[in-house]
Amino acid sequence: MAGDIVDNQGRGETDWQWPSIHPEGRKYGVIAGGLALVFLLLFDLSFIGWPLVALTAGILAFFRDPERIIPQDDRAIVSPADGHVCQIVEVEPPAELVGEDIAGVVGLPAGPVTRISIFMSVFDVHINRSPIGGMVRRLVYMPGKFMSADLDKASDENERQHILVERSDGVLIGFTQIAGLVARRIVPFVKPGDMIAAGQRVGLIRFGSRVDVYLPSGTQSKVLLGQKMVAGETVLAELGEQLLIEGVSQ
Structure with missing residues (x-):
């Protein structure tokens, strides 16, 4: 239940x-x-x-x-999407999530961070969930193209929606819903000012797409390229933890 x-x-x-x-x-x-x-x-x-x-x-x-079992660990950053990890790279966060906005809301600091990209095929669950609990500080919709979501440039050129969540201790997590080749609509379930729990449903993308998560500085991925993700359950990273994880493809 x-x-x-x-x-x-x-x-x-x-x-x-x-x-x-x-x-x-x-x-x-x-x-x-x-x-x-x-x-x-x-x-x-x-x-x-x-x-x-x-x-x-x-x-x-x-x-x-489907219902999901959300880890009850304050350090955990959970996957916002079902699918597989298609990229783990060091990048600058999107400009829409960085610095103060026109309302004076503080965003992510500038500087390279780890971005984990999760590709959702049409066979995956497409309900997206929040990686952490806190207040929705920003919800920024950006019109764009509909290229294949597994391309690197999809993060900057495709239709997308940026979400910024702030925990009660000030930790900020930014993530982006990206429309793909078939996807034609991003549907939000939340708005700025909403208080949400880790793993809570925040929106969906219709018919194949991708979600990018920007980890806080000093935090590294606990998942590997190609690994299968379960939204709200798989732990992507633990705040402040840096470690090397290796795997063997077979």
Whole structure:
């Protein structure tokens, strides 16, 4: 059940259940399912009806919204997206997240930081979650192109939405939802001034995309290139921790 506490000592209970469908996707599922019934039952056109049934199932699967077990550790920065790690690089944070904005809200400091990029295919869950708990300080939408989201330049040229969250102790985390080749809309669930918890749902990107996370200075990735991420559960990094992690591809 959502909200139950579980731990790595076997305490707590959690049962598998069919994931709910986010309201954003229910209308598309209803439309596709309704058309499938029309062609199957009224017109007896199975060569159109059955593909529409498959499309309905695909839409419902795309907008699935499973519950997640969020680590209760103040040091943890959790993954904001399902998918796989496609880049881990040292970069300057986006200008939209750096320094004071016109309202005087302090942003990320200038200087290179580690950026972890997570690519979501159309088969991944597309509900995005906050890497940390705190207050939403910025929500900046930037129009742009719709190139493949796994390209490096997608961070600067694609349609995107920057989110800045500040913890109660002043730690700032910036992350960016990036539309991809097929994605055509970024849907936010939060606004500046909202208080959110680590792992809380903050938005979605429709039909294949990417999320970039900018780690605070002095914090390094705990994940590897190609590693599978689970939004709200996988720990990307621990605040202030620097370590070398190596893996073997096989």
